[in-house]
Amino acid sequence: MGHDTHVVVAKNKTQYEYARRKRSQTMQMQVVTFAIMIFLTFIAFAAVAAGMSAYYVGPVILLLAAIQVVLQLYYFMHMSEKGHNMPAFFLYSGALFGFTFVITFLTIVWW
């Protein structure tokens, strides 16, 4: 355990106001992100409900899911902010390995 070196710094009024505004802007971005996610979900459900050919719809809804997950990770989970290199590296490694597992289970688990 390291030494505790807590320096408590108070923001002056302008800094404080600025930070507050910044945060509320970010929050607005989050709401926009949310709207996009809902929209993507809606398209995916609609495409399937419309009974279009699986040949087209399959890849499309997978792509929509991927986009939605990226939004979730980068905005809701703040991966776009500084200090997320290691988290991103390990999450992507996990995703890559996981992807390989899925591919092999779809191809070389036979009867």
Add this chain to the structure above:
Amino acid sequence: MSAIAQKKGFGSALWDWLTTVDHKKIAILYLASGGFFFVVGGIEAMLIRIQLAVPDNSFLSAGLYNEILTMHGTTMIFLAAMPILFGYMNAVVPLQIGARDVAFPFLNSLGFWLFFFGGIFLNLSWFMGGAPDAGWTSYASLSLYSPGHGIDFYALGLQISGAGTYIAGINFLVTIINMRAPGMTYMRMPLFTWTTFVASALILFAFPPLTIGLFFLIFDRMFGANFFDHTMGGNTIIWEHLFWIFGHPEVYILILPAFGIFSEIFAIFSRKRLFGYSAMVFATVLIGFLGFMVWAHHMFTVGLGPTANAIFAVATMAIAVPTGVKIFNWLLTIWGGSIKVTTPMLYALGFIPSFVAGGVTGVMQAAAPLDYQLHDSYFIVAHFHYVIVGGVVLAILAGLHLYWPLMFNTMLSEKLGKITFWFFFLGFHATFFIQHFLGLMGMPRRVYTFIEGQGWDLFNFISSMGAILMAIGVIVLVINIVMTTVKNVPVGNDPWKDGRTLEWAIPQPVPFYNFKRTPLVRGLDTFWIEKQEGNKEGMSYAEPLSDIHMPNNSFIPFVMSLGLFIAAFGALYNGEKAWAVPVLVIGLGITLASMATRSLKDDHGYHIHKEDLMDHKGGNY
């Protein structure tokens, strides 16, 4: 918990061990329990070799042989090799990177107790109706139909101890990423730290698939699921995939820290900087990555088809490249060094040819067509014992000598150490070299006996004699440990005189807070640099003396693990005994309640004040 030395009664000493969150003590717990399981697994190995010493032997019955064989493999991999390596990691890595402790001391203790209770649970099978008997790989087609509860002990025991391993992996990753002392950049990290880092990353990604596989097995056997039952649409190949997705990285989880230990030893006792440091780091990372892409080489004969077999064969052979890089770097480290052949160095020198032999047979097996011949024969047994005994176990024995003074401030006898080495080394080759030929002559693995007159009699006998030599080596080692502990001659820091990294710079016995002031790392092999510059203290510091924050001891990890241990009995007897479900619920309740307790209480730790540090020299607890 004061910094002042105090005499303790047995009760409070025991309490201290049960509640400790100090990485140095947890290291000792890992080493002791891992050592215990190593002896258990070793006795099982001796029983196997006695049974196979002569043809048509009836020393062990077929069923009992299967149980012993299974428990030998499972114990050695999960309960001996890995925990002992965790012991070294705990003892060495925080000191090596200049940290006061690991990132999560509480979880460190939890990881240990989970492993411990899982291991005990697994071994209780011997006394509760029979041990698992489907091999350490427990292929579902066999294990689903194994009567009794052996397999259930296997699945539940590994689930518990696996959770501990997983926690330990995350702990080391965070420790190494976040807690390095100032100046300790990634490319100044000693190799043992690097290999611990990569092995921990492998644990992070390899254990979840095992967890899933084990759950499937548990659900199939105990809760009526149908993952592996083909009459219900299930498929046993799924088990094979999940097991080997875990299993191949697992062998690298074992061998990488071993590589790390040997890298330290070669540099220390050649009194030279490790040759090709950056290539070594790169090779470690590459092996870690490739380690995930080759698992199906264990399934060549399953019938995955030529395309899949070809891809996995090529990927497997590719791993030999970074491994070769390492071998050459070690050789070039020795080259031109001023070599001191101490016991650890002797093990390191013995390791190179042994491991190369194991690697070569590995590449042979990677050739899928040839593997159709070699698969499930004694050739495979020879291969993996060359890599595991010739690599991992030699590293464990080398590390025992190397790090004993770091952990206990006293040195194992060099003379007895060398005697152990020679018995063990010669015995090892006598046991396993000849098994290559047994395999080529057609002897299948996992058979409890063989018929006279197939030309296997003599070789099997030689193999068993070799095992006796190894056993003698281990007995000498135990004598060595006992004698050393009784004599207990303190040796101080840097007992090998040629230590290069921070762990050798810290005063002995190591104070419970490790570094009084956080050190400043000035290069690779920072202690060596300081010594060269004549710095008596052996360290530069990054900060003035100030209060140190310490975590509180806790009994919760023990209780949490105990809860799962109890719950496992409930799951095991589900549908058979009336008390099963209540016990399951009570056990899980204990675990959940202790988690809630942990969460509800504030635990901020405590501080050691500057003034108390000032006049505190040694490390008396």
Add this chain to the structure above:
Amino acid sequence: MAEEVKYTPQTWPEHPETANLEGKNKFLGFWLFLGGETVLFASLFATYLALKNKGPEGMEFTTQSLFELPLVFVMTMLLLTSSLTSVYAMYHMKNFNFRGVQTWMAITVLLGFGFLALEIYEFYHYVHIGFTYSQSAFSSSFFTLVGTHGLHVVIGLGWIILLMLRNAKRGLSIYTAQKYYTASLYWHFIDVVWVFIFTVVYLMGVMS
């Protein structure tokens, strides 16, 4: 002691979750854990895909005959919205507004319970029509995949409720803020997994 510092909105750090070493460790450790969870769910997905629609001779259940999209759509909306509400909670955490944190976390929990109720209803329905856990390899893998996600929801709910209770008196501090932050990461991750479940299991299940 450091943890007893009384903060005001002006002195409250921009990133309480990584304001001290413990926080940094927790933050990173939790993300790594999520990396492992990714592999865990990938294994479950892989198994589900390999066993989808596989069962004993003449099994009548298929993804097409089982799944009802309207229900899944409502569940998805509930969970997605709960992800946004936990973002609101973190927004108030950064503004040092404890009441905001508690309120939005409470809303998150309510939405989570809504999701859970529908999932329980769905499972109950399946079991009722004979699609039980032991019915086939398909049913086992379906219930295990979706059920493991559901278990994560349960754990998430328990965790957040526990946090709200334990901190009701304590209020916001660096120590408690870090706990909220990891819990909200966990909640988002549950949503990430659900996105793949509704796409791969349900939508691709009923696709013609």
